[in-house]
Every structure is written in C-alpha cells, then in structure tokens.
Amino acid sequence: xxxxxxxxxxxxxxxxxxxxxxxxxxxxxxxxxxxxxxxxxxxxxxxxxxxxxxxxxxxxxxxxxxxxxxxxxxxxxxxxxxxxxxxxxxxxxxxxxxxxxxxxxxxxxxxxxxxxxxxxxxxxxxxxxxxxxxxxxxxxxxxxxxxxxxxxxxxxxxxxxxxxxxxxxxxxxxxxxxxxxxxxxxxxxxxxxxxxxxxxxxxxxxxxxxxxxxxxxxxxxxxxxxxxxxxxxxxxxxxxxxxxxxxxxxxxxxxxxxxxxxxxxxxxxxxxxxxxxxxxxxxxxxxxxxxxxxxxxxxxxxxxxxxxxxxxxxxxxxxxxxxxxxxxxxxxxxxxxxxxxxxxxxxxxxxxxxxxxxxxxxxxxxxxxxxxxxxxxxxxxxxxxxxxxxxxxxxxxxxxxxxxxxxxxxxxxxxxxxxxx
Amino acid sequence: xxxxxxxxxxxxxxxxxxxxxxxxxxxxxxxxxxxxxxxxxxxxxxxxxxxxxxxxxxxxxxxxxxxxxxxxxxxxxxxxxxxxxxxxxxxxxxxxxxxxxxxxxxxxxxxxxxxxxxxxxxxxxxxxxxxxxxxxxxxxxxxxxxxxxxxxxxxxxxxxxxxxxxxxxxxxxxxxxxxxxxxxxxxxxxxxxxxxxxxxxxxxxxxxxxxxxxxxxxxxxxxxxxxxxxxxxxxxxxxxxxxxxxxxxxxxxxxxxxxxxxxxxxxxxxxxxxxxxxxxxxxxxxxxxxxxxxxxxxxxxxxxxxxxxxxxxxxxxxxxxxxxxxxxxxxxxxxxxxxxxxxxxxxxxxxxxxxxxxxxxxxxxxxxxxxxxxxxxxxxxxxxxxxxxxxxxxxxxxxxxxxxxxxxxxxxxxxxxxxxxxxxxxxxxxxxxxxxxxxxxxxxxxxxxxxxxxxxxxxxxxxxxxxxxxxxxxxxxxxxxxxxxxxxxxxxxxxxxxxxxxxxxxxxxxxxx
Numbered sequence: 001x002x003x004x005x006x007x008x009x010x011x012x013x014x015x016x017x018x019x020x021x022x023x024x025x026x027x028x029x030x031x032x033x034x035x036x037x038x039x040x041x042x043x044x045x046x047x048x049x050x051x052x053x054x055x056x057x058x059x060x061x062x063x064x065x066x067x068x069x070x071x072x073x074x075x076x077x078x079x080x081x082x083x084x085x086x087x088x089x090x091x092x093x094x095x096x097x098x099x100x101x102x103x104x105x106x107x108x109x110x111x112x113x114x115x116x117x118x119x120x121x122x123x124x125x126x127x128x129x130x131x132x133x134x135x136x137x138x139x140x141x142x143x144x145x146x147x148x149x150x151x152x153x154x155x156x157x158x159x160x161x162x163x164x165x166x167x168x169x170x171x172x173x174x175x176x177x178x179x180x181x182x183x184x185x186x187x188x189x190x191x192x193x194x195x196x197x198x199x200x201x202x203x204x205x206x207x208x209x210x211x212x213x214x215x216x217x218x219x220x221x222x223x224x225x226x227x228x229x230x231x232x233x234x235x236x237x238x239x240x241x242x243x244x245x246x247x248x249x250x251x252x253x254x255x256x257x258x259x260x261x262x263x264x265x266x267x268x269x270x271x272x273x274x275x276x277x278x279x280x281x282x283x284x285x286x287x288x289x290x291x292x293x294x295x296x297x298x299x300x301x302x303x304x305x306x307x308x309x310x311x312x313x314x315x316x317x318x319x320x321x322x323x324x325x326x327x328x329x330x331x332x333x334x335x336x337x338x339x340x341x342x343x344x345x346x347x348x349x350x351x352x353x354x355x356x357x358x359x360x361x362x363x364x365x366x367x368x369x370x371x372x373x374x375x376x377x378x379x380x381x382x383x384x385x386x387x388x389x390x391x392x393x394x395x396x397x398x399x400x401x402x403x404x405x406x407x408x409x410x411x412x413x414x415x416x417x418x419x420x421x
Numbered sequence: 422x423x424x425x426x427x428x429x430x431x432x433x434x435x436x437x438x439x440x441x442x443x444x445x446x447x448x449x450x451x452x453x454x455x456x457x458x459x460x461x462x463x464x465x466x467x468x469x470x471x472x473x474x475x476x477x478x479x480x481x482x483x484x485x486x487x488x489x490x491x492x493x494x495x496x497x498x499x500x501x502x503x504x505x506x507x508x509x510x511x512x513x514x515x516x517x518x519x520x521x522x523x524x525x526x527x528x529x530x531x532x533x534x535x536x537x538x539x540x541x542x543x544x545x546x547x548x549x550x551x552x553x554x555x556x557x558x559x560x561x562x563x564x565x566x567x568x569x570x571x572x573x574x575x576x577x578x579x580x581x582x583x584x585x586x587x588x589x590x591x592x593x594x595x596x597x598x599x600x601x602x603x604x605x606x607x608x609x610x611x612x613x614x615x616x617x618x619x620x621x622x623x624x625x626x627x628x629x630x631x632x633x634x635x636x637x638x639x640x641x642x643x644x645x646x647x648x649x650x651x652x653x654x655x656x657x658x659x660x661x662x663x664x665x666x667x668x669x670x671x672x673x674x675x676x677x678x679x680x681x682x683x684x685x686x687x688x689x690x691x692x693x694x695x696x697x698x699x700x701x702x703x704x705x706x707x708x709x710x711x712x713x714x715x716x717x718x719x720x721x722x723x724x725x726x727x728x729x730x731x732x733x734x735x736x737x738x739x740x741x742x743x744x745x746x747x748x749x750x751x752x753x754x755x756x757x758x759x760x761x762x763x764x765x766x767x768x769x770x771x772x773x774x775x776x777x778x779x780x781x782x783x784x785x786x787x788x789x790x791x792x793x794x795x796x797x798x799x800x801x802x803x804x805x806x807x808x809x810x811x812x813x814x815x816x817x818x819x820x821x822x823x824x825x826x827x828x829x830x831x832x833x834x835x836x837x838x839x840x841x842x843x844x845x846x847x848x849x850x851x852x853x854x855x856x857x858x859x860x861x862x863x864x865x866x867x868x869x870x871x872x873x874x875x876x877x878x879x880x881x882x883x884x885x886x887x888x889x890x891x892x893x894x895x896x897x898x899x900x901x902x903x904x905x906x907x908x909x910x911x912x913x914x915x916x917x918x919x920x921x922x923x924x925x926x927x928x929x930x931x932x933x934x
Contacts, residue, residue, distance in 0.1 A: 002451075002454045002458065002470070002471035002472070002473055002549065003470070003471065003472045003473065003527065004447060004450055004451055004454070004473050004474075004475070005472060005473065005474045005475070006447070006474075006475050007474045007475060007476045007480065008475060008476060008477050008480070008534055013479075013483070014480070014483040014487075015482070015483045015486050015487070015499065015500065015503040017495045017500075018486065018487075018495055018496065018497065018499040018500035018503055019500040019503055019504065020500070021495060021496065021497035021500050021591075021595070022497040022498075022500030022501050022503075022504065023500070024497070025497045025595075059501060060895075061498055061599075061602060061603065062603050062895035062898045062899050062902070063603060063605070063606055063895070063899070064604075064606065064607065064864065064865050064867055064892065064893070064895070064896070064899055065864065065865065065892075065893040065895065066863075066864075066865055066890045066891070066892065066893055067890070067891045067892055067893040067894060068831070068891075069831045069889070069890060069891050070830075070831060070886070070887075070888050070889035070890030070891060071828065071829070071830040071831070071832075071888040071889055071890070072828070072829045072830075072888065072890065073826060073827070073828055073829075073839070073853045073856065073857070073888075074826065074827045074828075074829060074857070075757075075824055075825070075826045075827075075850060075853050075854040075857055076749035076757075076824070076825060076826075076827065077746055077748055077749060077757060077822045077823060077824055078746075078747070078748020078749045078750065078751070078754075078822075078823050079749075079823040079824065079825040079841055079842065080748075080823070082825055082838045082841055083838070083841055083843075084825075084838050084839060084840050084841050084843070084845065084846055085837070085838065086837070086838040087835040087836070087837050087838075088827075088835060088836050088837075088838065089835060089836070090829075090834075090835070090836055113501075113504075113505065114508060115504035115505065115507070115508050116504075116507070116508065116511075
C-alpha cells in the first residue's frame with residue numbers, strides 16, 4: 001500500500017551547508033573570478049549576484065581510472081558501413097568515450113565550472129580584498145537601516161503599547177452606542193409611568209408592569225461594560241527606511257598617460273566602495289564622472305574608465321568643473337555632495353597651490369566628504385604636499401596613498417566612523 | 422457467451438478514463454497509484470511498501486545533489502553537485518527528471534510538483550513499481566543492501582560526522598572525507614557478504630569497536646622487540662598474507678596512524694560505497710526493468726480504457742525520449758544509453774517468449790515459448806548487467822541496434838573492427854558488450870599487496886593490469902590521498918599480464934604533526 005506525502009513545505013535549502021562548504025573550499029579561485037567580474041561592472045552596479053566560472057580541473061575529485069594506452073575493446077551502436085576486419089583511422093581527439101560512463105558524474109571535458117553567486121556571497125568576495133573591518137562590512141551588506149515610526153493605532157498589540165486615552169475614547173463611544181436603545185426605552189417608560197402617576201393610577205397593574213420594565217431596562221443599561229477588550233487600542237509603529245535624502249557623488253579621475261589599467265582598476269574599486277557606502281545612507285544617488293588631463297570633461301561611465309589619453313595633467317581643471325556642476329545642478333542645500341578623486345599624483349607644478357585654494361575656498365564648504373587617493377606614486381608629488389595642508393585645515397578631507405587594494409579602506413575610515421557612531 | 426460480448430465492447434463503450442486534464446491532485450495521485458498497483462500485482466510485481474513524496478523543483482535539486490541519499494553528511498562535493506544541477510536546471514538544459522527513488526523500505530519515490538498528471542503516473546509506474554520491485558528482487562540488492570536499515574544508518578553517519586566536525590574541526594574531517602571518497606570505488610567487498618546495518622546496533626557497537634580496533638592496530642605495530650626474529654622468518658611473514666582488494670577496509674583495519682574516529686569515518690564511507698555498489702552493477706537492468714514496466718503497466722491501463730489518448734500521446738513522447746539511442750557517430754552520442762539497452766532487452770525477451778522465431782529457438786531453446794512473466798522475473802532476480810547481457814542479448818537485438826565491436830590497441834596505428842551484427846559476430850559482440858559492463862574491467866584492479874611491517878611501514882599497492890592498460894594521470898594525486906590515510910609512504914606497482922612488475926608511482930606521507 002502506498003503512502004502519499006506532501007513534502008513541499010518542509011526542508012527547503014537542504015544543500016545550503018554543502019554550498020557554503022564548496023565556496024569556502026574554492027575561495028581563492030572564486031575570489032579571482034569575482035575580481036574579474038568587478039572590473040567589468042559599473043560603479044553603481046555592485047549589489048547583485050553574478051555568474052562565476054572557475055577552472056574545473058582545480059576541483060576534480062580524483063578516482064583511480066585507466067589511462068590511455070593498452071588494448072581496449074569497445075562496443076558501439078549504429079553501425080552503417082563497417083564489416084569485420086575493417087581498419088579505420090582513430091578519430092580526432094581520441095576515442096575517449098567508449099566506455100566513459102565510469103568517470104565523474106559530470107563536467108568532464110568542460111574546462112570551466114560555472115555557477116551563480118548570490119548577492120550576499122558576491123559582496124563578501126568583493127569585500128575580501130578591501131580589508132574592511134567586519135562592522136563596516138556588515139553595515140554595507142545589510143539592508144538600509146530602518147527607523148521605527150508612529151503609524152496610527154491598531155486593535156491588537158502588546159500591553160506596553162496600550163494607548164489609554166484612545167482606549168477610553170472607544171469605550172465611551174461603545175457605551176453610548178450600546179446603551180442608547182435601552183435608555184430611549186427607559187426614558188419612554190418613565191414618561192409613561194409619570195403620566196400614570198399624574199392620572200392617579202400609580203398603583204394599577206399597568207404601572208406595576210412599567211415599573212418592572214424600568215427596572216429591567218436600568219439593569220441592562222448598567223450591564224454595559226465600562227471597558228471591553230473591544231475598546232483597546234494600541235499605538236502602532238512601523239519600520240521606515242532612514243535614507244530619505246539625496247546625494248551626488250563626483251568621481252574625479254586622472255586619465256593622463258601615466259594612469260595604466262592597474263591603476264584605473266584600483267581607482268574603480270575606490271569609487272565603488274564610496275558608492276556602496278552612499279547607497280546605505282541615501283535614497284537617491286547621482287553619480288557624476290569627471291575625467292581630466294589638462295582639461296576636464298564630464299563623461300559617462302564607459303568613457304570614464306575606458307578611454308585613455310596622454311599629455312600633461314592639470315588637476316584644477318577637474319575641480320573647477322566640479323564646482324561649476326555643483327553650482328549649476330546640485331544646490332548644496334538639497335544635495336549631499338561627496339567626491340572621490342583618484343590620481344597618480346602627477347600635476348603641473350604651478351597648478352597644485354591653486355587646487356588647494358579651490359578646495360578650501362569653494363569646494364569643501366559645499367561637500368560632505370572629499371576623499372583623495374594617490375595610486376602607486378613613487379614619491380609624493382607637489383599635489384600631495386598641497387593636499388596635506390588641506391587635510392590639516394579641514395575635517396571633511398581624507399587622503400591616502402595606495403599600493404594595493406587593502407589601502408583603500410583607511411581613506412573612508414572617518415566616513416564609516418561617523419556612520420557607526 | 423456473455424463474457425465474450427462484454428470484452429468485445431469494453432474498449433469503446435466502457436472507456437472511463439481516470440482523469441481528463443493534465444492537472445494533478447492528491448486524490449488523483451492516489452487513484453492512479455491504486456490502479457497502477459492493481460495492474461502491477463496482476464503481473465506479479467513484488468514491491469516494498471511505497472512512500473511517494475511530492476516535492477518542489479528546489480527540493481528535487483537538493484535530492485539530486487546528495488547523490489540519492491535522503492540524509493547525507495555535509496561535504497563540499499555535494500555543494501558542487503548542487504550548483505551544477507541548479508545551473509543546468511535554471512538554463513533548462515535538464516528536465517529535472519523524472520525520478521529519484523531510494524532503495525529503502527518503505528521505498529521512497531519523489532514526484533515533482535511541476536509535473537503533469539501523465540508524468541506523475543509515469544514516475545509512479547517507473548519508480549514506485551519498476552525500480553522498487555527490482556530493489557526487492559535482484560540478488561545483488563538482496564545480498565548487499567539492507568533496505569530497512571539504510572535510513573537509520575545514514576542518520577547515524579550524519580550525526581557521527583557532524584560530531585567529529587565539532588570535535589576535530591571541519592577541515593580535518595573534510596580532508597579525511599576527500600581521501601575516502603577518492604578510494605570509494607575500491608572500498609567494496611566483491612565476494613564477502615556484508616553484515617546488516619542498523620542505527621541502534623551500530624551505535625552500540627561503535628564504541629566497542631573503536632577500542633578493540635585500536636588495540637588490534639597497536640598489536641600489529643608493536644615495536645617492543647620480543648626477541649630478535651630470525652631474518653628468514655621476517656621475510657616470510659608477509660603482511661597482508663593475501664593481497665586485499667578492499668582498500669578502505671584494509672586501511673580501516675590496519676592503517677597505523679588513524680585515530681579511532683577517523684577509522685569510523687573510513688568505515689562509514691566504505692559502508693555507503695557498498696550500499697551503492699549494486700546500483701553501479703545493474704544500471705542497464707535496473708533502468709531497463711523500470712522502463713519496461715512503466716511502459717507495460719500504462720499500456721495495460723490504456724487497454725482497459727482508463728487512460729485518455731492525450732495521456733498516451735504525452736506518455737509515449739517522453740518514453741521515446743528516454744529510450745532513444747543515438748548512433749556512435751552522432752553529436753549526441755555519449756555511450757550506450759542504459760534505458761535504451763535495458764528496455765530493448767526486456768522487450769525482446771518478452772518477444773522471444775511470446776513470438777519466438779526460428780533463430781530464437783536455436784539461440785534460446787529454453788526461453789522460446791515459455792511464460793514471459795516468469796522468465797523476466799527470473800532474469801531480474803538472478804543477474805547483473807554483465808551476466809544479463811552475456812545471457813540474454815539476442816542476435817535480433819544486435820541487428821536492431823547495429824552493434825559492432827572495435828579494438829583500440831596502442832601498438833596499432835588504426836582501429837580494427839572485430840565483429841559486427843552478422844552470424845560470425847553475434848557471440849563476440851555479445852561477450853564484448855558484457856565485458857564492457859564488468860566493473861572489474863572498467864576500473865583498475867588495485868590491491869593492497871604488502872606492508873613493510875619491520876621497516877619503514879610503507880604500503881605497497883599493486884595494480885594488476887588488464888589488457889596492458891596503464892593507470893590514468895590522476896594517480897599521483899590519489900596516492901597522496903592513500904598516503905594521508907595510511908600515514909606512511911605509499912607505493913604503487915603495475916603488474917602486466919606477463920607478471921612483470923614496474924613501479925608506477927609513490928607518495929610520501931606528510932610528516933607527523
């Protein structure tokens with residue numbers, strides 16, 4: 001006799017642990033693959049899962065098996081032209097598969113093993129290179145913070161949320177409504193009794209009946225409960241996401257000849273991290289890409305990272321453009337302004353003091369935070385020295401020299417600390 | 422007279438299909454199961470009780486990735502399996518089958534909620550009656566597996582391994598499991614009978630065994646010199662006295678440096694390997710049997726007028742897909758399809774019984790004209806793939822499938838066709854195809870040959886070559902796994918058919934921690 005069982009609602013995700021084990025075991029390969037994916041993504045497009053492929057040879061499960069060579073008999077179906085004694089050439093790429101169902105369950109002959117990483121897993125791998133403190137990682141990966149906000153009253157809740165005034169108000173209303181009918185009847189009965197008494201028939205049967213009726217009605221009115229569970233009202237609170245304002249993020253990148261692919265890649269991570277941070281704090285974020293060599297230009301993201309130009313560097317051109325854009329499009333009263341600048345530190349000698357002035361006088365007063373990274377510069381250049389003076393003068397400015405990805409985080413340390421507090 | 426008119430009218434007048442649409446409900450499942458059980462009993466299929474579970478596709482992927490074990494311990498390789506199954510399914514490359522059925526009592530069969538009524542009926546017939554009766558009847562399953570004890574044992578294994586992970590760290594357990602998995606195919610007894618598995622007994626005996634085993638091992642490795650053993654005696658006392666084919670068993674009992682818990686894990690992997698061993702030996706028969714019966718049972722119901730034409734169209738379409746055998750030169754060819762070969766053989770066997778030709782009478786004098794239900798039942802009970810093919814592959818089927826045999830010899834620059842589907846070739850093709858299903862030929866024959874008990878404690882494995890075929894390129898890696906289990910140096914020698922021995926590799930053990 002068969003038993004039918006509906007298991008659809010039980011035991012989902014039984015393989016989750018095994019999946020975690022798999023990811024842990026191949027974290028080196030996955031991290032490498034994830035890093036490649038990150039370079040292919042847009043700055044604003046980090047928070048989603050991704051298809052990852054890693055070389056399948058790294059993850060084979062070996063068993064003893066026969067190698068090529070020796071003598072093998074193979075039986076195959078679908079003969080068309082052969083007769084016994086025929087001699088045929090070996091097919092290209094080896095026969096290989098004659099009795100090949102003894103091998104691994106799958107994946108043989110496939111060089112890549114591809115699978116999907118979920119958003120959380122992907123972020124985890126993204127963070128690994130950046131050496132972020134755990135607390136910060138958690139903040140970034142978490143859903144936006146929420147605030148408890150009042151949202152009217154509900155009829156169910158826990159006792160500590162009981163709203164006394166509201167409950168009493170309801171009780172009054174209910175008492176009025178429930179007692180209205182009997183009271184009306186009572187009033188009429190009393191009037192009728194009054195009339196009888198006036199007529200001198202106070203001792204008649206009719207009056208007696210009325211008196212009984214009045215007594216009954218009075219007890220009915222009295223029986224209406226003062227406070228009923230029906231009346232109870234509780235204060236209601238709901239979660240409201242806190243980011244409710246808007247921000248604009250300026251990405252400033254030096255695209256002069258000395259910025260090669262590696263440097264740009266580091267710069268990209270730097271921008272991504274700032275963007276990620278902003279998404280946790282603001283509902284709407286605009287990103288403005290400004291690249292510069294001797295002149296600055298606002299571009300879209302593709303052009304930002306991909307085109308490369310040569311020539312000298314005038315950093316102030318970018319700052320100038322940024323200021324113009326802020327004034328034209330992002331009034332600081334309604335926008336939170338963040339900026340991230342990446343450069344190899346090269347600048348035209350006379351331009352650096354001008355950059356400092358621009359920053360101190362017109363840009364920093366408008367922005368929330370300005371982060372500067374100098375990527376793989378051998379010796380600090382003039383721009384660095386000028387910026388050090390800016391840093392001394394302003395709390396909103398952070399700077400860092402970066403050799404590897406791990407160095408990025410300190411730039412944002414201040415920023416995240418604020419957030420934590 | 423009366424019965425005659427009744428049967429004649431039945432197909433048209435009394436057509437009363439069980440259902441019309443493609444949607445299934447639990448009531449309908451029950452109804453279909455009932456009908457299929459009735460017909461199965463009519464043909465004398467003897468089954469374990471069935472437990473039919475309806476699951477989601479997600480759960481099906483889960484079930485898939487634990488290689489058919491309803492309760493599995495944790496290991497990354499199952500995660501890998503899960504990811505690749507999931508990907509395959511999401512891309513729609515893989516109709517998430519059909520069927521997972523577990524050789525246990527009650528026999529658990531999974532139905533996926535997305536399937537149509539037709540597919541559910543097909544799976545019920547295939548898994549819950551086809552495979553189930555095979556599990557219960559075939560001699561290999563009867564000898565090697567204990568359907569009643571397996572679920573308990575798997576639960577025990579899972580708990581034990583989880584406990585080891587807590588006590589000794591996930592990494593240590595994972596390493597050990599990796600090594601054991603690598604030797605899984607060499608962890609089966611081919612000739613001895615296994616003992617029964619059961620959780621309670623297993624738990625009770627486990628501690629006892631632990632202490633006992635350790636004392637045994639200690640004894641073997643006792644280094645306190647009792648007396649100077651004469652050199653001659655030293656050389657004569659070889660250990661093991663006979664080469665051992667069950668490497669995991671040998672390691673479990675003799676590896677000098679394994680801790681008791683590690684021995685227990687080796688044992689668990691070995692037991693599970695043993696449990697799956699019959700399935701690896703009866704792929705063609707098992708799938709062929711189940712396919713034959715879903716086909717026969719559903720056709721029977723159709724003839725009774727219980728199934729609609731639409732049902733049959735859908736059923737036949739998926740049935741045809743399952744038993745399709747592409748020719749060797751097709752892009753889709755990936756070995757001989759066990760469903761196709763098995764189904765064709767059982768169908769052919771029935772034909773030989775019911776409508777034998779002159780040729781069949783010559784080849785199968787005992788079978789021709791016999792009761793097909795009995796003959797098939799006998800074949801199912803007493804054979805494995807290798808012997809089943811050697812016994813029952815008929816010339817007609819060789820012609821139908823156009824089978825031919827090739828020899829691929831590395832001392833010859835061309836392949837040679839040794840036999841085709843003609844009078845001269847039938848026996849050769851049949852024998853060679855049977856050999857192809859001999860696990861002993863498919864996998865290298867490796868045995869634990871000698872332990873240097875008085876010297877460096879190294880273990881020597883011997884690979885007895887079959888047709889001069891060498892070991893594959895994964896051998897060095899495998900030797901590292903063996904060395905990890907053994908704790909000392911491990912060597913492997915290949916012995917060719919002329920008895921010449923050559924060293925095929927060796928691996929030092931990691932230094933003691």
